[in-house]
Amino acid sequence: MKNHDKYHLIFAYESRIFVAMENANTNPKMEEWFDAKLQKNEMVEPKDWMPDNYRKHLIRQISQHAHSEIVGMLPEGNWITRAPSLRAKIVLLAKVQDEGGHGLYLYTAAETLGVSRDELLDALHTGKAKYSSIFNYPTLTWADIGAVGWLVDGAAIMNQVMLQRTSYGPYARAMVRICKEESFHQRQGYESICHLAFGTEEQKQMAQDALNRWWWPTLMMFGPTDANSPNSANAIKWKIKRESNDQLRQRFINQTIPQIEYLGLTVPDPDLKWNEEKNGYDFGTPNWDEFMAVISGNGPCNKERLKARVDAHKGGEWVRAAAKAHADKKREMEFAA
Amino acid sequence: MSDSQGPIWEVFVQKKPGQPFVHCGSLHAFDKEMALQNARDLYTRRSEGTALWVVPSSAIVSSSPEDLGPFFEPANDKVYRHPTFYQIPEGVKHI
Ligand SMILES: [Fe+2]
Ligand SMILES: [Fe+2]
Numbered sequence: 460m461k462n463h464d465k466y467h468l469i470f471a472y473e474s475r476i477f478v479a480m481e482n483a484n485t486n487p488k489m490e491e492w493f494d495a496k497l498q499k500n501e502m503v504e505p506k507d508w509m510p511d512n513y514r515k516h517l518i519r520q521i522s523q524h525a526h527s528e529i530v531g532m533l534p535e536g537n538w539i540t541r542a543p544s545l546r547a548k549i550v551l552l553a554k555v556q557d558e559g560g561h562g563l564y565l566y567t568a569a570e571t572l573g574v575s576r577d578e579l580l581d582a583l584h585t586g587k588a589k590y591s592s593i594f595n596y597p598t599l600t601w602a603d604i605g606a607v608g609w610l611v612d613g614a615a616i617m618n619q620v621m622l623q624r625t626s627y628g629p630y631a632r633a634m635v636r637i638c639k640e641e642s643f644h645q646r647q648g649y650e651s652i653c654h655l656a657f658g659t660e661e662q663k664q665m666a667q668d669a670l671n672r673w674w675w676p677t678l679m680m681f682g683p684t685d686a687n688s689p690n691s692a693n694a695i696k697w698k699i700k701r702e703s704n705d706q707l708r709q710r711f712i713n714q715t716i717p718q719i720e721y722l723g724l725t726v727p728d729p730d731l732k733w734n735e736e737k738n739g740y741d742f743g744t745p746n747w748d749e750f751m752a753v754i755s756g757n758g759p760c761n762k763e764r765l766k767a768r769v770d771a772h773k774g775g776e777w778v779r780a781a782a783k784a785h786a787d788k789k790r791e792m793e794f795a796a
Numbered sequence: 797m798s799d800s801q802g803p804i805w806e807v808f809v810q811k812k813p814g815q816p817f818v819h820c821g822s823l824h825a826f827d828k829e830m831a832l833q834n835a836r837d838l839y840t841r842r843s844e845g846t847a848l849w850v851v852p853s854s855a856i857v858s859s860s861p862e863d864l865g866p867f868f869e870p871a872n873d874k875v876y877r878h879p880t881f882y883q884i885p886e887g888v889k890h891i
Pocket of ligand 2: 558612641644
């Protein structure tokens with residue numbers, strides 16, 4: 460199968476709900492009103508009329524984003540009990556707690572579109588919904604925690620800064636909150652990598668090894684190239700996204716290479732070189748077959764991540780039941796009084 | 797909408813005493829105590845506020861976008877409700 464066909468299959472699968480809904484509720488007059496609203500850069504709010512496909516696209520994108528925040532807690536959570544100092548431990552705890560918060564902001568933003576939390580969680584737990592492929596890689600050493608904060612959060616910020624101006628109000632507002640919190644995530648990661656890169660030879664090796672393993676998966680976080688990204692055209696048309704995958708990836712590379720040079724580490728890309736003409740770096744091709752494998756469930760940690768999520772949800776069931784019973788009982792007593 | 801996570805609540809934060817309460821997002825909780833505690837953990841992790849309101853979403857009544865025109869229309873032709881409508885003779889101060 461050619462690569463292009465494979466992308467098509469995956470994205471067709473992901474968006475099959477909204478393909479089925481297509482043309483279910485077309486209303487030329489309202490669509491004209493909606494397009495004019497977007498033209499004026501006005502935000503869309505939950506009670507506004509919106510095309511079904513816009514709604515479906517948002518539900519898919521916002522919930523995938525929420526799932527990524529929640530699953531993203533796992534690779535870093537892996538090191539909380541083994542952080543090398545008390546300072547490192549409280550920093551990591553605070554960061555992972557923030558990611559949980561980001562997931563919650565985003566779930567409630569998606570819920571304003573008429574989908575329930577249970578439906579969203581169910582889609583994650585049954586493997587129907589996707590989350591960022593990056594979180595299916597393992598965090599093998601302490602250096603990985605620095606690399607994740609610096610590179611993975613750095614790439615996420617690139618995307619999220621753009622999304623602060625997305626056309627759907629609740630999503631944009633969640634992004635503004637998230638971006639305020641994210642900059643600490645990236646800075647603590649870089650600080651941690653600095654300690655290693657300027658430490659003993661062994662520590663420097665650890666930092667280099669982490670960079671080698673995280674560099675390419677981080678570049679893949681921006682998604683397929685524009686030519687292979689069938690959902691992008693709509694996202695741009697509806698001003699959900701304002702820049703393309705390739706544009707964001709290029710900006711991330713331009714901004715990160717000097718940070719790597721400062722550390723005295725090597726970028727694991729023999730094709731990387733400065734291109735004066737485009738005022739940016741040329742770079743090699745990520746392994747898109749690996750990307751497809753990971754996104755289709757065959758990455759190094761997909762099964763482990765999903766199992767951890769399902770176990771956590773099941774493990775919390777008695778807590779939810781108790782909280783509900785308590786609330787019901789109190790309400791009854793208030794009525795009786 | 798109530799689901800396994802409890803009903804949805806809207807959260808309003810007051811940044812500093814004396815300032816208005818501003819909507820900052822929503823959350824799920826089973827009762828008001830839990831809603832308040834969750835709001836603290838979720839929306840004021842960096843001292844973003846000194847006071848919180850939580851309100852069940854279902855208790856909020858809102859205007860709908862369709863009546864944006866007619867609903868707010870009565871205010872449109874009443875410029876005399878604004879101070880700039882009135883002419884004050886030159887030289888008169890503090891008014
Ligand atoms: Fe986050
Ligand atoms: Fe983050």
